[in-house]
Each structure stands twice: as C-alpha cells, then as structure tokens.
Amino acid sequence: MIVEQYVRVLILVILAIAFPLLPLAGSYLFSKINYRPANSNEIKSSIYECGVEAADITWRQFNAKYFLYALGFVIFDVEVIFLFPWAVIHTEQAFSILIKVAIFVIVLAFGLFYAWRWRALEWQQ
Amino acid sequence: MATEDTYELNIGPQHPSTHGVFRIKVAMNGETIEDLDMIVGYLHRSMEKLSEERTFTQNIPFTDRADYLAAMSNNLGYCLAIEKIADVIPPQRATVLRVIFAELQRIASHAMANGTLVSDAGAWQTPLMYMFREREKILDLFEMTCGARLTTNYMRIGGVAFEPPDEFYAQLNSLLGELPDRVDEYMEMLSENEIFIARTKNVGIITPEDAINASLSGPALRGSGVPWDLRKAEPYCGYEDYDFEIPVGNIGDSYDRFMVRLFEVKESVKIIKQALNILPKGMHKTQIPLALRPEPDQVYFRTEGPRGELGYFVITDGGPAPYRMHIRAPSFINLSLLKKLATGSSLPDAVVTLGSIDIVVGEIDR
Amino acid sequence: MIEVNIYNAAFLLFSMITLLSAIGVAVINSLMRSLFLLIISFIGVASLFVLLSADFIAIAQLLIYAGSISILLLFAVMLTPEVSINNQNSKYFLFAALTGILFTYIMFLFISIFDINQLTGLSLDKLNFSNTIDKIGTLLLGKYIIAFELASILLLFALIGAISIVRSNESDFNIVATKIKGKK
Amino acid sequence: MIKKFFSNTLFIKLSIGFATLIFLFAGYFISKLLFDLSVFSEFIFNFFLERFSYNLAYLASSIIGALGIISFVGLVLLIGSWVERRVIARFQIRVGPNRVGPFGLLQPLADAIKLMQKEVLVPDIADKLLFLIPPVAIFLPAILAWGPIPWGPNMSYLDINVGILYVFAVSSLTVPIIFFAGWSSMNHYALLGSMRTVAMMVSYEIPVSLSLLSVALVTGTLNFNEIVMWQSNNSIWLGLFIPFALFTFFFASTAEINRTPNDIAEAESEIVAGYHIEYSGMKAGLFMAVELGNAVLLGALISSLFLNGWFLFGIENLVPPYIIFITKTVFIYLLLIWLRATFPRFRLDQLMNFAWKTLIPASIIHFFVVAIEVSIISNFSEIPYLIVLFTVINISLVVLLAYLWGKIFHVQQYQPEKIQPRFAASIGGLEAMKEVSSID
Structure with a gap:
C-alpha cells in the first residue's frame, strides 16, 4: 500500500509546520504580556544597510546568466530523474542496457561540453 | 555614482569587515563593484586640533587613541618627534626599552591584522582566536609594565614611564621562545591552505609603481616587492645596530601582504632578542622641565609603525603646546589605493583586499 | 455518485488546494506571490499523484516542477524589471479567461467519461502497486x-x-x- | 573525622566512579529494555486495533512515530547548538558557554527564551506575507527528510521505495523558500544572499543527485532500509566501495546546507547575514535552528547511505541499533563542526566553477565507471571477493586522482616554493627593488 505510507508524510507535514509555530507563538505571547517593547518606528522598521539609510531601492533584476544556470540545472535534474529508474533495475540487466544509457548520457554530456566550449560555464560575478 | 546598470550599496559604517566605523559606498552590478566612494569621519575626534590646547606631555595619550591597535608605536613616534624638536636625549636604556615595546606592539598589531584578514576571507574566527592568543600575552606584558593594555601611554618625552617589573623578562623570554613556533604553525595552517590561497592569491594586486605613486608604506608597500623600511632606511632608536631583515612580497597581492606580516613577526622576535642582550643598566628616563617650551621650529619625524610610515609633523611657537600638529597616518594613505583595487573586482575580493591593507579607523579619522 | 471515504476526501482537499492556488496564480498582482502559489499548486499536483499510487511520478513532480522549474521561473521573473511587484492585469485577461473556461469544459467532458472514484486512486490502490x-x-x-x-x-x-x-x-x-x- | 572524610577528594572520586558504574548498569538495562523503540508504536497500534479500527490504529501509531522524529529534532536543536558552540570554543582555545546550568547545558534554552522576548521587526517595504512564511516553511524540508531514515531494524518511519528521491525532492524545496526569504526582505544584502544561495544550491544539487545515483546503481534500490541491508549483506560500507560518491555527496551537501567552507549564502564578512538579514528575534532563531538541524540531517543521511546505518560489526546486537546510528550521525556532525572551525570560505565563482567544471563531469564519469563495475559484479557473481577487489581499486583510484589533482593543479597555480616572501638585500625603494628582483 503506497498511499498508506504517504499518510505518514502528511502527519509529518502537519507536525513540521506546528513545530516552528510553537516558539513563534511564545514570541507572540511575550508581546501580549507587555513584557517587551513593541513600539516600532520608522527607523526600526527600515531595512538594514549598515546603519545608514538605504542608498538605492532594492535591485530587482538578475543577470540573464543566472537563467542559464537554472536551465542547466533543470536539464540535469530531468536527466537524473530519467536515470534513477535505470539505476534501480541495472543490476538485473546485461551490458547491453548500459549502451542505451550511455547514448542518453553522452548526448547530454555533449551539452555540457558545448556550454563549456562557449564559455557559458564561466561564472562572471 | 550609480548608473543605469548598477545599484548603490552601503558597505559600512556598521559592517563586520570594515574594521570599524568606515563607510564604502559602492555601485554594484550584480556582485561586481563598478565604482566606489570611501566616506570617512565617523570616528573623527579632532585629535590634531585638540593637541594644540594641551602641553606636549599631555598629548601622548591622544596618540594612543589614534592607532588604538598600536599605541606603543604611536607613542614612540610622537616622543621622538618632540625629543628632536626640544633637543632631549633619552638615556640608552630607555631607547632599548622603546625598541622592545615597539617591536612587541608590531607583533601584536600584525597578529590582529592577519587574524582579521583570515576572518574576512571567511574563517569562522579560529585563526583570529589563535592570533589573539599571542596578542593577549603581549598585552599582558604591557599591562604588567604600565597598567594598560590597549592605550598604554607608556613612552615619555625623554624616556619611558616605568621600569618593567622583574617578572616581565621571564615572561618575555618564554614568549619569544614560542613565537617562531607559532608563526610556523600559522604558516602551516594558513599559507598552505588551499582555500586561503584561493581567496587571497592574485587578489588586490598592487604593482610596485602604483604602490610608490600612491605613497604606500609598511607591509602594503613591501608586499609589492619594494624594499623600503624606515628602520633600515632612516634608522632611529639605534635600529642600525640590530641585525634583521626586511621581507618583501613577490607580486603584491593580498597573500603577499599576509606573508610579509608573518615574516615580520619573526624578524621582530630577532630584534627583541638582540635588544634584551644589549639592554644596559641605568635610568629609564631623563628629567625634562615640567612645561617643555621648545624654540619656535618645525619638525617632521617619521618612524616605521606596524602599518607603515607613521609621521608626526609638529610646529612649535615657543609655547608649552604645539602650534600645529599633524599625524601622517599610514592607514589613511594606504587606504587611498582601495578605489583602484576594488573597482572591477567582486565584493568578496574587495573585502579581502581591504582586510589585507589593514586599516585602523581611529588612525584614518584621528 | 461520489463515495464518501477518506480517499475521496483527500482527493477533494488536494484538488482544492491545487485549484485555488492555481487561480491565485492567475489573479494575484505580485508576481512573486503568484510564483509562491504556483509552487503550492505543484505540490498539490504531486499529492494527487500520490493518491494515484504513482509515487515516483509524484516525487518527479515535486523535484522537477516545485524544485527546478520554479527556480527557472524565479529567474525569469527576476529578469522582468518592473512587473515583479505590481503586475497590472493584462489586456488579454478576457481572452485568457475564455480560453481557460473552454479548456475546463473540455476537461470536464473527458472526466465525465470516467467514474470519479476511479480517478482518486482507490481502484488503483486495490491493484496493490508495491x-x-x-x-x-x-x-x-x-x-x-x-x-x-x-x-x-x-x-x-x-x-x-x-x-x-x-x-x-x-x-x-x-x-x-x-x-x-x-x-x- | 566524618566531615573530613566527606570533604576528601578521594571520596568524591569514589562516588563519581560509583555513580558512573550505576549509570552504566542502568544504561545497560534500560538499553536492553528499550532495545527497539518500535515497541511503543506497536503497542499503540495493537491497543487501538483491539478497540477501534485499523485505520485509527495506523494513524495513532504513525503519530507516535512522527512525534518521535519531531522530539528528536527538537532535542538535536537544543543540544546541538550547545555542542557546536562548545566544540568550536575548544577549537578556538576558548571555554564556550558555561554559565547557564551545568557546563552551560541550559544555554540553548536561555537563548531561545531571549529570542522569544525580542521585539519582532518587519521592514516597512518588505512583502509582508512572503516575509512571514519562510521561517516556518523552511522547517518542512528539514523535518520531512528525516522520514525515511532507518534508525534500527524495525525503526523507520517511512518505508517507501523512492526513499532517496523523496529526500532529494523534499530538500530541493529549500531553494525557493530561501529565495523568498531573501527577496521579500527588500534588502540588497538579503537579495545578494538569496541569489548566491539559489545559484550555488542549484549547481550543487546535480552532483548530489549524481552521487545518489551511484548509490542506487550499486544497491539496486532507492529504499533506505534496503540500502542499509545491502551494505550489511555484502559486508561492505558503500562509503568504501564508492568513496568518490561519498566525497561528492559530502562536499556538495555542505554547499546545500550552507556550511563552511561553502557558507557563502550568509557570509558575514561580505553580505553581513545573507538572506536572513532582516529577520529578528525568534524568526532569525528559527533560521539558525534549521541550519543546525540540516547539518545533523546530513550526518544521518551519510551514516545510513554510506556508513552502513545501524550496523557496526555485530555491536548492534549488544547496544540498541539506534544508538549506533546516532553515534555515526554525531560523528559526521562533529566532522562538519571541525570543518567549520578550520576553513575559510570559497568565493562564489570558485564554487560555481568547481561544481560545473570539476564535480559534474567527474560525477558523470564516475557513475559510468560504477555502472560498469556493477555490471561485472552482477554478471560474474560466481567469482568471490569481486566486490572487495573493486573496493580496493576504487579507493586507490580516488587516492591517486586526489594526489595527482593536488600535485598538478597545486604546483601549476600556486607554486609553493616561490610564494614565500624574499628578504631584501638593500633598502632604497623602486631602484633597489629592480636590483634585487626579477620584476621590472
């Protein structure tokens, strides 16, 4: 029964959400008993930039470089997901299966090589 | 400063790696620093102006607070300048004691500088703590001699304030015995550490021409391979009698500056050992008039502090206080090259470069 | 008629989570928030796969969609300069909504062929996939x-x-x- | 006389020794009694099964198991922070926390109370909704990944056939959560930190998955229990059979969980605190706690995947298996602390280059080699000690490659015999420099 095991995951999810909420609730209670100051002001609630007013608005744009890395990550993630079923049945199979997988991986390794060749892997800060 | 591509970011005044309240306004593109502006003055205490209102002796505590990591060296520079202008000759014992304390201070300061550099490179404070171990012992020696650890106020015009107690020498000898081993330990731990090399090698390279053009001094200059040390070039306090060498770096990167400091610690140990051998008996201080009134004159006296050329420019008008005093602070001048070094480099590299230049904000702002 | 059992209840719960967060993705102005809801919707889909006893597919869904495609989308959103915080409704909203409704209608047509109890994994579970x-x-x-x-x-x-x-x-x-x- | 006897140090030593003996005996008997903690959940299960339905019994026993995991994680967070601080203090010639409670053991509790007292500040310009979710949500991967880990013969909470992938998938959820934490703060440093985190974690997830693929290749399963049993049946630790996978997994995981030397996401000397810079009070505490929990989780994963889990040369029959498992976990955790106390951190570009240009190609080649080896082993199973032979070959290959790599790259890039400063022969600035040096 597969689903039965995942009921346990659900229980764990619920407990995992409850777990950090406990200290947060404690923190909330401290604010309720007037023990700690709760007088936020403009300076307190401004963002931290080493003690002076923020020089610029928050940068909200990435370099396209990051996108390439993320794409490479997605591609290799998908590849690995394809390879795991093979890995599980590999011990029962003959050598011939290795060649099929080798083609699969070599095609992708060529992608990596291509990226390397075109300096897509050069990380520029 | 910020252009279309870049955004402005404040590094400092309250930042873990600016070594004090010092602010760098950078224009960043991603993690690359495109442009930067250094803003100093957060620790300004108007030291030079205040010293015009105090007598020459009263000014000594100010010098402690200029470079608070190397108070002895600052005391020494100031006292030598005033002695030159007032024609006071300190006794021989005082001179040798001054050499001992100045070199101890150099070791303590270099330990601090190298420790914080490694922390800037990302070590979780362990090398810093190791180097603080030696620094603590030196500060203990200071404490037993003059009662203070950081702001020592030990040198006087015409000598030193106190005679070191008897147990001082035993402790100093045991410290000198273990220091070279410690330095070797650091070299083993850091200078052959792949990660540390990767972080500091070829980072923040100062060419010799740049170093000279920007008037750098101290380890920042010697790291670039320029052999220039005032202890050899313009000896004072009898440094010409001591046998020591000047380590210089190869290409002037952060790693070289780090290594130069480590080697200088070894050389300082050699100097202190020789000084202890030739330490004469006698007075530790000459009597000078309570209110020293030198003739109207002006003098610029420079010594080799831990961070470089520490100069005191004093003008007297015959009164009991300097008419004008200016401190040539090595940190301030060494810092001037940061803009060139950091522009175009990444933020982590800039932090390591700043750490390797070794600034003390108290000295920059005075 | 829908059988009242724990599988169907779970199916309803997870499909509601998936659908509501998916609707949120479409209507919320802040791109980052809608991305967050999108991840939740991916997780909801993964849990629906679990109900079908397809745990490998569920894990793959979680890994590829919630773990990697969302990163890709994060960077894609970060490439868009101004819309990330205040994304105005597009002028194609009506068209998009119509397409969505049409697609939903087609889906319902397909679903109506099946018995809903079969979709919730109850029948599959009886096959005892191990x-x-x-x-x-x-x-x-x-x-x-x-x-x-x-x-x-x-x-x-x-x-x-x-x-x-x-x-x-x-x-x-x-x-x-x-x-x-x-x-x- | 009596008073003197009691004040005698010998008496104190004797009583300490006696107490230790009693403690050991009691520990032995308790460990015999609690040899298998699954008796609790079995008891609950049977108790409910007799009175109510199967479903309820299953639910109740599952909740007991989940509570066990949660309480273990909570305990780890409390003791772990003390251990980390004390051990690092020892590395740094300090004492560490020693004021609150015996040996400072209550320090984490005091810290927690202090953090709770603190005022919760939310930046004005933050995206408040997304700002509040990450400190809670980041616990999900950290705790869910504990599910399939086998603690003992009957003690694994989740017995699923996709165990490895489950852990991998669940922990990949950390990346967007951290990104949201950094982005919603609307702070430059936080955004830099989350950008770094995402770029680095994304890059290092591939080596992690490739090393896990090698594990799956060798054992032919993704189930943690079966992986541990495979190692026991073949009487070989996977960490010895495929040492490169162990290294890859360990190094890449330190990047995943932001531990030194790869802790660039919260490099305090560069970007102050990274993605959680704006979080104050208990919320910051939660981020720190989850980091620590992840470190222990890494220990648990390594000890079950590569170090044979709860097996230890037959000792598992004498000592409760979960004690052995926890010991191995703590060992890895101490290794992580050691690393943290020793190394500076890498730069982002160095880490990225290492991941994409060294680790990923090497991992791809490595899992091919492993696949060939596994094929040979399974096709020629009549030859004895084949697996031992390959173990020796693998270890020697890794050692050889590491030696060559260090030799070639180290010498080429850094030239250790030349990096030490020279000593100047004469003093006199640039002119003298040109005389004594080759640079001009």
Whole structure:
C-alpha cells in the first residue's frame, strides 16, 4: 500500500509546520504580556544597510546568466530523474542496457561540453 | 555614482569587515563593484586640533587613541618627534626599552591584522582566536609594565614611564621562545591552505609603481616587492645596530601582504632578542622641565609603525603646546589605493583586499 | 455518485488546494506571490499523484516542477524589471479567461467519461502497486527506448538554445534598469 | 573525622566512579529494555486495533512515530547548538558557554527564551506575507527528510521505495523558500544572499543527485532500509566501495546546507547575514535552528547511505541499533563542526566553477565507471571477493586522482616554493627593488 505510507508524510507535514509555530507563538505571547517593547518606528522598521539609510531601492533584476544556470540545472535534474529508474533495475540487466544509457548520457554530456566550449560555464560575478 | 546598470550599496559604517566605523559606498552590478566612494569621519575626534590646547606631555595619550591597535608605536613616534624638536636625549636604556615595546606592539598589531584578514576571507574566527592568543600575552606584558593594555601611554618625552617589573623578562623570554613556533604553525595552517590561497592569491594586486605613486608604506608597500623600511632606511632608536631583515612580497597581492606580516613577526622576535642582550643598566628616563617650551621650529619625524610610515609633523611657537600638529597616518594613505583595487573586482575580493591593507579607523579619522 | 471515504476526501482537499492556488496564480498582482502559489499548486499536483499510487511520478513532480522549474521561473521573473511587484492585469485577461473556461469544459467532458472514484486512486490502490519505479525503468529502457533517447536530444536542444539566446542577447538582458520606488 | 572524610577528594572520586558504574548498569538495562523503540508504536497500534479500527490504529501509531522524529529534532536543536558552540570554543582555545546550568547545558534554552522576548521587526517595504512564511516553511524540508531514515531494524518511519528521491525532492524545496526569504526582505544584502544561495544550491544539487545515483546503481534500490541491508549483506560500507560518491555527496551537501567552507549564502564578512538579514528575534532563531538541524540531517543521511546505518560489526546486537546510528550521525556532525572551525570560505565563482567544471563531469564519469563495475559484479557473481577487489581499486583510484589533482593543479597555480616572501638585500625603494628582483 503506497498511499498508506504517504499518510505518514502528511502527519509529518502537519507536525513540521506546528513545530516552528510553537516558539513563534511564545514570541507572540511575550508581546501580549507587555513584557517587551513593541513600539516600532520608522527607523526600526527600515531595512538594514549598515546603519545608514538605504542608498538605492532594492535591485530587482538578475543577470540573464543566472537563467542559464537554472536551465542547466533543470536539464540535469530531468536527466537524473530519467536515470534513477535505470539505476534501480541495472543490476538485473546485461551490458547491453548500459549502451542505451550511455547514448542518453553522452548526448547530454555533449551539452555540457558545448556550454563549456562557449564559455557559458564561466561564472562572471 | 550609480548608473543605469548598477545599484548603490552601503558597505559600512556598521559592517563586520570594515574594521570599524568606515563607510564604502559602492555601485554594484550584480556582485561586481563598478565604482566606489570611501566616506570617512565617523570616528573623527579632532585629535590634531585638540593637541594644540594641551602641553606636549599631555598629548601622548591622544596618540594612543589614534592607532588604538598600536599605541606603543604611536607613542614612540610622537616622543621622538618632540625629543628632536626640544633637543632631549633619552638615556640608552630607555631607547632599548622603546625598541622592545615597539617591536612587541608590531607583533601584536600584525597578529590582529592577519587574524582579521583570515576572518574576512571567511574563517569562522579560529585563526583570529589563535592570533589573539599571542596578542593577549603581549598585552599582558604591557599591562604588567604600565597598567594598560590597549592605550598604554607608556613612552615619555625623554624616556619611558616605568621600569618593567622583574617578572616581565621571564615572561618575555618564554614568549619569544614560542613565537617562531607559532608563526610556523600559522604558516602551516594558513599559507598552505588551499582555500586561503584561493581567496587571497592574485587578489588586490598592487604593482610596485602604483604602490610608490600612491605613497604606500609598511607591509602594503613591501608586499609589492619594494624594499623600503624606515628602520633600515632612516634608522632611529639605534635600529642600525640590530641585525634583521626586511621581507618583501613577490607580486603584491593580498597573500603577499599576509606573508610579509608573518615574516615580520619573526624578524621582530630577532630584534627583541638582540635588544634584551644589549639592554644596559641605568635610568629609564631623563628629567625634562615640567612645561617643555621648545624654540619656535618645525619638525617632521617619521618612524616605521606596524602599518607603515607613521609621521608626526609638529610646529612649535615657543609655547608649552604645539602650534600645529599633524599625524601622517599610514592607514589613511594606504587606504587611498582601495578605489583602484576594488573597482572591477567582486565584493568578496574587495573585502579581502581591504582586510589585507589593514586599516585602523581611529588612525584614518584621528 | 461520489463515495464518501477518506480517499475521496483527500482527493477533494488536494484538488482544492491545487485549484485555488492555481487561480491565485492567475489573479494575484505580485508576481512573486503568484510564483509562491504556483509552487503550492505543484505540490498539490504531486499529492494527487500520490493518491494515484504513482509515487515516483509524484516525487518527479515535486523535484522537477516545485524544485527546478520554479527556480527557472524565479529567474525569469527576476529578469522582468518592473512587473515583479505590481503586475497590472493584462489586456488579454478576457481572452485568457475564455480560453481557460473552454479548456475546463473540455476537461470536464473527458472526466465525465470516467467514474470519479476511479480517478482518486482507490481502484488503483486495490491493484496493490508495491513498486512503481522498477516497472518504469523496465519500460523506459525496453519498450519506450526511443522516447528515452529522444528526451536526451530534446534536453540538449533546450540547453543549446538557451546558450545561444543568452549569448546573442547578453547585452539586451542587462540594460533594463530598475528604478521603481518601494512601497514606502 | 566524618566531615573530613566527606570533604576528601578521594571520596568524591569514589562516588563519581560509583555513580558512573550505576549509570552504566542502568544504561545497560534500560538499553536492553528499550532495545527497539518500535515497541511503543506497536503497542499503540495493537491497543487501538483491539478497540477501534485499523485505520485509527495506523494513524495513532504513525503519530507516535512522527512525534518521535519531531522530539528528536527538537532535542538535536537544543543540544546541538550547545555542542557546536562548545566544540568550536575548544577549537578556538576558548571555554564556550558555561554559565547557564551545568557546563552551560541550559544555554540553548536561555537563548531561545531571549529570542522569544525580542521585539519582532518587519521592514516597512518588505512583502509582508512572503516575509512571514519562510521561517516556518523552511522547517518542512528539514523535518520531512528525516522520514525515511532507518534508525534500527524495525525503526523507520517511512518505508517507501523512492526513499532517496523523496529526500532529494523534499530538500530541493529549500531553494525557493530561501529565495523568498531573501527577496521579500527588500534588502540588497538579503537579495545578494538569496541569489548566491539559489545559484550555488542549484549547481550543487546535480552532483548530489549524481552521487545518489551511484548509490542506487550499486544497491539496486532507492529504499533506505534496503540500502542499509545491502551494505550489511555484502559486508561492505558503500562509503568504501564508492568513496568518490561519498566525497561528492559530502562536499556538495555542505554547499546545500550552507556550511563552511561553502557558507557563502550568509557570509558575514561580505553580505553581513545573507538572506536572513532582516529577520529578528525568534524568526532569525528559527533560521539558525534549521541550519543546525540540516547539518545533523546530513550526518544521518551519510551514516545510513554510506556508513552502513545501524550496523557496526555485530555491536548492534549488544547496544540498541539506534544508538549506533546516532553515534555515526554525531560523528559526521562533529566532522562538519571541525570543518567549520578550520576553513575559510570559497568565493562564489570558485564554487560555481568547481561544481560545473570539476564535480559534474567527474560525477558523470564516475557513475559510468560504477555502472560498469556493477555490471561485472552482477554478471560474474560466481567469482568471490569481486566486490572487495573493486573496493580496493576504487579507493586507490580516488587516492591517486586526489594526489595527482593536488600535485598538478597545486604546483601549476600556486607554486609553493616561490610564494614565500624574499628578504631584501638593500633598502632604497623602486631602484633597489629592480636590483634585487626579477620584476621590472
């Protein structure tokens, strides 16, 4: 029964959400008993930039470089997901299966090589 | 400063790696620093102006607070300048004691500088703590001699304030015995550490021409391979009698500056050992008039502090206080090259470069 | 009629989570928030797969969609300069909504063919799947080997395409400056 | 006389020794009694099964198991922070926390109370909704990943056939959560930190998955229990059979969980605190706690995947298996602390280059080699000690490659015999420099 095991995951999810909420609730209670100051002001609630007013608005744009890395990550993630079923049945199979997988991986390794060749892997800060 | 591509970011005044309240306004593109502006003055205490209102002796505590990591060296520079202008000759014992304390201070300061550099490179404070171990012992020696650890106020015009107690020498000898081993330990731990090399090698390279053009001094200059040390070039306090060498770096990167400091610690140990051998008996201080009134004159006296050329420019008008005093602070001048070094480099590299230049904000702002 | 049992209740719960967060993705103005809801919706889909006893597919859904595609989308959103915080409703909203409704209608047509109890995994669970990954592996390298190899070529083309796009348009991606004030 | 006897140090030593003996005996008997903690959940299960339905019994026993995991994680967070601080203090010639409670053991509790007292500040310009979710949500991967880990013969909470992938998938959820934490703060440093985190974690997830693929290749399963049993049946630790996978997994995981030397996401000397810079009070505490929990989780994963889990040369029959498992976990955790106390951190570009240009190609080649080896082993199973032979070959290959790599790259890039400063022969600035040096 597969689903039965995942009921346990659900229980764990619920407990995992409850777990950090406990200290947060404690923190909330401290604010309720007037023990700690709760007088936020403009300076307190401004963002931290080493003690002076923020020089610029928050940068909200990435370099396209990051996108390439993320794409490479997605591609290799998908590849690995394809390879795991093979890995599980590999011990029962003959050598011939290795060649099929080798083609699969070599095609992708060529992608990596291509990226390397075109300096897509050069990380520029 | 910020252009279309870049955004402005404040590094400092309250930042873990600016070594004090010092602010760098950078224009960043991603993690690359495109442009930067250094803003100093957060620790300004108007030291030079205040010293015009105090007598020459009263000014000594100010010098402690200029470079608070190397108070002895600052005391020494100031006292030598005033002695030159007032024609006071300190006794021989005082001179040798001054050499001992100045070199101890150099070791303590270099330990601090190298420790914080490694922390800037990302070590979780362990090398810093190791180097603080030696620094603590030196500060203990200071404490037993003059009662203070950081702001020592030990040198006087015409000598030193106190005679070191008897147990001082035993402790100093045991410290000198273990220091070279410690330095070797650091070299083993850091200078052959792949990660540390990767972080500091070829980072923040100062060419010799740049170093000279920007008037750098101290380890920042010697790291670039320029052999220039005032202890050899313009000896004072009898440094010409001591046998020591000047380590210089190869290409002037952060790693070289780090290594130069480590080697200088070894050389300082050699100097202190020789000084202890030739330490004469006698007075530790000459009597000078309570209110020293030198003739109207002006003098610029420079010594080799831990961070470089520490100069005191004093003008007297015959009164009991300097008419004008200016401190040539090595940190301030060494810092001037940061803009060139950091522009175009990444933020982590800039932090390591700043750490390797070794600034003390108290000295920059005075 | 829908049987009242724990599977159907779970199915309803997870499909509600999936659907509501998916609707949220469409209507919320802040792109980052809708991305967050999108991840929740992916997780909801993964839990629906679990109900179908397809745990490998569920994990793959979680890993590829919630773990990697969302990162890709994060970077895609970060490339858009101004819309990330205040995304105005598009003028194509009506058209998009109509398409969505049409698609939903088609889906309902398909679903109405099946008994809903079969969709919730109850029937599949009675088959007692114990291990799905072995079967997937055997099929992938046996019967569907062509698809398996073609997948690698597809992935390769995606990588090469991305490299060439980024390389040719590198400057275009960088020039858009961001000069929006915060909410302050 | 009596008073003197009691004040005698010998008496104190004797009583300490006696107490230790009693403690050991009691520990032995308790460990015999609690040899298998699954008796609790079995008891609950049977108790409910007799009175109510199967479903309820299953639910109740599952909740007991989940509570066990949660309480273990909570305990780890409390003791772990003390251990980390004390051990690092020892590395740094300090004492560490020693004021609150015996040996400072109550320090984490005091810290927690202090953090709770603190005022919760939310930046004005933050995206408040997304700002509040990450500190809670980041616990999900950290705790869910504990599910399939086997603690003992009957003690694994989740017995699923996709165990490894489950852990991998669940922990990949950390990346967007951290990104949201950094982005919603609307702070430059936080955004830099989350950008770094995402770029680095994304890059290092591939080596992690490739090393896990090698594990799956060798054992032919993704189930944690079966992986541990495979190692026991073949009487070989996977960490010895495929040492490169162990290294890859360990190094890449330190990047995943932001531990030194790869802790660039919260490099305090560069970007102050990274993605959680704006979080104050208990919320910051939660981020720190989850980091620590992840470190222990890494220990648990390594000890079950590569170090044979709860097996230890037959000792598992004498000592409760979960004690052995926890010991191995703590060992890895101490290794992580050691690393943290020793190394500076890498730069982002160095880490990225290492991931994409060294680790990923090497991992791809490595899992091919492993696949060939596994094929040979399974096709020629009549030859004895084949697995031992390959173990020796693998270890020697890794050692050889590491030696060559260090030799070639180290010498080429850094030239250790030349990096030490020279000593100047004469003093006199640039002119003298040109005389004594080759640079001009």
